[in-house]
Amino acid sequence: MFRKILLSSALAAVMVCPATFAAKLPAPQSQNQRQQAQAKTVAGTVTAIGSDRKSFTLNVDQQSSSKARKMDFYIDRNTQVQGRVGVGTKALVQYEPTGGRNLALNVTPQAGQ
Numbered sequence: 229m230f231r232k233i234l235l236s237s238a239l240a241a242v243m244v245c246p247a248t249f250a251a252k253l254p255a256p257q258s259q260n261q262r263q264q265a266q267a268k269t270v271a272g273t274v275t276a277i278g279s280d281r282k283s284f285t286l287n288v289d290q291q292s293s294s295k296a297r298k299m300d301f302y303i304d305r306n307t308q309v310q311g312r313v314g315v316g317t318k319a320l321v322q323y324e325p326t327g328g329r330n331l332a333l334n335v336t337p338q339a340g341q
Contacts (some may be wrong), residue, residue, distance in 0.1 A: 267322045268315055270299065274317045284313075286321060301332040310336040318330075 272288040275298065283302045285293055292294060301323055303309075313319055322334040 266293070267324050269320065269322045271318070271320045271338065272296065274313060274315055274319055286319065299330060301330045301335075302334050303335075307332050308334045310334065313337050326340060 270288045271285065272286040274284055275287045276285040278284060283300060286299050287296045288299050294313060299336060316336075317337040320334075320336045320338055321332055323332050325329045325331075
């Protein structure tokens, strides 16, 4: 009888604990949500597009100096391009640095080109 009570209470404790811990764990993030959290944003003018159409160069305006710096980006199947972008287009690029390269997550042309 004592064993049944002990076993029942242990089983009940095991069943209650996972529910308690699961309620406190944060919901898992999707890959896109993780990328958005780590993303950086720059604005500038597109100066070149790769012959494979999977990369481009952006001349980024520097606020602290009169010089502009060039940044290279590559795109993948998840990159979202909001409109038409070509050489000379002013664009806002949301990107994530990955292994020494910049993966463009979103490319949005800016009005008033």
